[in-house]
Every structure is written in structure tokens, then in C-alpha cells.
Amino acid sequence: MTIFAILMQVPQPKVVAEIERYFSGNFLKLTDTQYLVSSTGTTTELSAKLGVFDAANPAVPSTGNAVIFATSSYFGRAPANVWEWMKAKLETSRNG
Numbered sequence: 001m002t003i004f005a006i007l008m009q010v011p012q013p014k015v016v017a018e019i020e021r022y023f024s025g026n027f028l029k030l031t032d033t034q035y036l037v038s039s040t041g042t043t044t045e046l047s048a049k050l051g052v053f054d055a056a057n058p059a060v061p062s063t064g065n066a067v068i069f070a071t072s073s074y075f076g077r078a079p080a081n082v083w084e085w086m087k088a089k090l091e092t093s094r095n096g
Helices: 013-022 043-050 080-095
Strands: 002-007 027-031 034-039 067-070
Touching: 002 043, 002 080, 013 034, 013 043, 027 080, 034 080, 043 067
Parallel strands: none
Antiparallel strands: 002 034, 002 067, 027 034
């Protein structure tokens, strides 16, 4: 699995609803506009799943605006629960 960061300039309730619907138990809310999601696939696939933008179906109405990126490593300062969540999700993906 990969950890994806989903960043929104302002709260996007429809995007958040899709995160909660599709990734129950596999997301961490950092703030009202910042989420981490543990999932397989690509940023493009995640964007389509959440309804942000689907390149295969660009006419489909958007659930909101967000920037989505996949993490390859992490570092910084955050509450312990953030580090514990990321470590657990990355270990799950390595151990199958």
C-alpha cells in the first residue's frame, strides 16, 4: 500500500465524504483540509475514485478540489499518532 496525502485549500465536504466511504479504517484526518489515505493504485486512480477529477470521464461533475500525491518517504514533526499511523500502514503493506 501507499500513503497518499490529500490537500484541500478549504474544506471540501463531498471529498471528505468519499474518503470516509471508500477508506474507512485507512485514512487519518490531520485537519479539516488535510488527510492521509492508505491505499493501492495511483494518484490518478485515487482522484477518480474520490470524484476530484477522472481523466477518463472529464465531464463527470467534481466532488471538490484537492491536490493528491503519493509519499515515498516522510520526515518532520507531528503528534505521535500521525507517526504511529504511517508506520503501521507502511508495515502492513510490506508484510502483506
